[in-house]
Amino acid sequence: MECDILVVGAGIMGLSTAYHLKKKDPSKNIVVIDKYAGPGQGNSAKSEGGFRNMFTSSTNYLLADTSIDAFFHMQEKMGYELKLEDIGYMWLFSEDQYKEIEPAIDHMREEGVELTVYNQEQLGEMIPALMTDFSDDEEIELLGLKNVDYGVFGKKCGSLDADALVRAYEAEYIKLGGKVQYNTEATKLHVQPEMELGIPGEPFVWQKKVITGVDTNKGEIKAETTVIACGVWASTLLDPVGLDSYMRPKKRQLFAFKDPKVEPIMRTTGLNKEGALPLTILPTAGILLKSELTEGSIWLGCADWIPRKFELEEDPQAEEDYYTNNIYHALVMYFPDFEDVRPMNSWAGQYAINSFDESPVIYKEEGLLYVGAGSGSGIMKGDALGRIASALYYGEEDAELYGGRKFRVADLGVHHRNIEPEKFVI
């Protein structure tokens, strides 16, 4: 098989990139392949499905803010049911944490992020199920749990259906004539000399090389450009040819709860029109809760860092003990309604973390284009990342993001990278 552009990976990045590439020039013969049987089956559909424009780096803000607009457009004008719920994002801090982050919050306000800061008393009224003050409890002090002193509430934030989003991009891409081929696993990148001499041993070190496609379990695919957009699996293709994916895979687990006992947790006042618990991050250990309104459940995740290993796992699983004998100890102090409640469901996915600046990477080599290192927020930036990857392919200096704002393509690259460090990382 031969094509103009081969996109490896039918997750959010691959399909958004394929769509924007095809939209710009429908005459391009574009093929998306994925080793799974359908779109988003790698890590996209395992996502917690949160979105927020509340980032301290201007780049991340712009990527997410415009992508969120694009998603609402897709839902409201194009008829896709993405289950977008703008219930907000509540980032809880202790006094010390807040003082450290305060300049970044001011910076976000200047950038245009709509946010409100609440104090402990206000938070207690708005989220009645939340315990905010442990200062009189010696047992809890011993655990080292942090008080809830402040909450930074982002308005243009909430929940979406990642699976539906990926399928929407796939549908739009196919409408334009794009091809998708599932159950097709790329196993090896082809590297060839730009000018072949026909001498054994090519490519030689002194020859200019170009990526010319991939081997797959269904045979070779030749492509003028190969787009690597397969998330945590990118390194399995890039490492063997000595190109860097600038990311390491790390497992993240999610637990879902549907129990009358935890229903009070979901009820809030004054934060959103649904009166629902926004996506809420506790001040300890990056524990994240999300109301899943359509199924009436709470999803729970945790941004564990050290000593959670970097390792590519083919089929990562949630560990039951990780909830019952780990997160639970802290969680039940903040939300006592969790007492003795067990998850009804759990699953795990992998973050592709660029821990240098916690931001995505998009670069080009001869015959190859890489879009990856989503660092846990690739889905909510998915529209912008596809546009930027497409702009890089077409040699444009600036990408036009949804709504018309411009983005300098090289800012997400390697050699002229220009990203402020991101302080709001989960």
Place this chain on the structure above:
Amino acid sequence: MECDILVVGAGIMGLSTAYHLKKKDPSKNIVVIDKYAGPGQGNSAKSEGGFRNMFTSSTNYLLADTSIDAFFHMQEKMGYELKLEDIGYMWLFSEDQYKEIEPAIDHMREEGVELTVYNQEQLGEMIPALMTDFSDDEEIELLGLKNVDYGVFGKKCGSLDADALVRAYEAEYIKLGGKVQYNTEATKLHVQPEMELGIPGEPFVWQKKVITGVDTNKGEIKAETTVIACGVWASTLLDPVGLDSYMRPKKRQLFAFKDPKVEPIMRTTGLNKEGALPLTILPTAGILLKSELTEGSIWLGCADWIPRKFELEEDPQAEEDYYTNNIYHALVMYFPDFEDVRPMNSWAGQYAINSFDESPVIYKEEGLLYVGAGSGSGIMKGDALGRIASALYYGEEDAELYGGRKFRVADLGVHHRNIEPEKFVI
């Protein structure tokens, strides 16, 4: 065993760091361990042993320039025979390459790098054995080899004995009372909660963690601070606890030639007092030659990039075919005296490449300090890197480099990193 500071790795970075840590506070109980039987046996002693202060990033220039001064001081005032030969560094460019690099060369001059630019005619006179112009040769044009149009010659550059350098740092460190233990391989980092509760399952996600030492093949070593300075092996310790080494290992091979036929190549005029071939980089494929004056030989390396894989190899070997059926084709065009000459010796080591900005990384986590990602120029920056790692340990904002120049420690870190991209990479 217990100590204040455990340094994992007795290569240049580990021993320089240990020396500067101990020098600052001789009361510290410091232990250096290495899995090999002596210092520098990982990749330090496999190095090509070049040094240069000719870097386009101000940071890299400062790190190398002060380290070179320190090395000369060690040789001239402290009695170490480091075989320092300041024969210079000649970076050869085609017209196109030169035009691209010209602004960076101007920048280097402004920074204070002593360099001279020579044109093709001058180069032909100074390095008589070098072919500079292939424009009339169709066969060579077919190979895609680039003309030698310009040479950028750095003066404060040359050759050193990396093995001797590592041993000098070891000797100075031991003189101060520092301990070294060889044949001791760190196998696992210990992560413990800062405040232990004695509950099964610790450390929990909600606990503050600290690195407390390592397991080794000779038992556990407890340390208040563990310094990871083991080059390409760093990821075997850091990945399992989810910390990033910000580097990928890549094999680099060296070939040594001692043959009367290649002696003319080593003779030059007007470049250095020895009348010897400086370290010379050809304009194609990053082929590097170095006169090894003490043994009267030429060393040859090649900075192969795509498709040389990223992979940690325990004992990388040079591939004979890599010289005879690869580099040779191009090499013999530039230096016809190589015709039919075979290497008398060859070996291989691994670069720990940070391909984001081609510069080292030094950061601290609770109980851990990482110094690594030398990116192929860690040895020539070795003194400065040890000083900066030591300054980070002692909580100093600025490190004082050899000669008194200051360096902002956070510039080599992750979260407030401040490095200009390096354009002179081999």
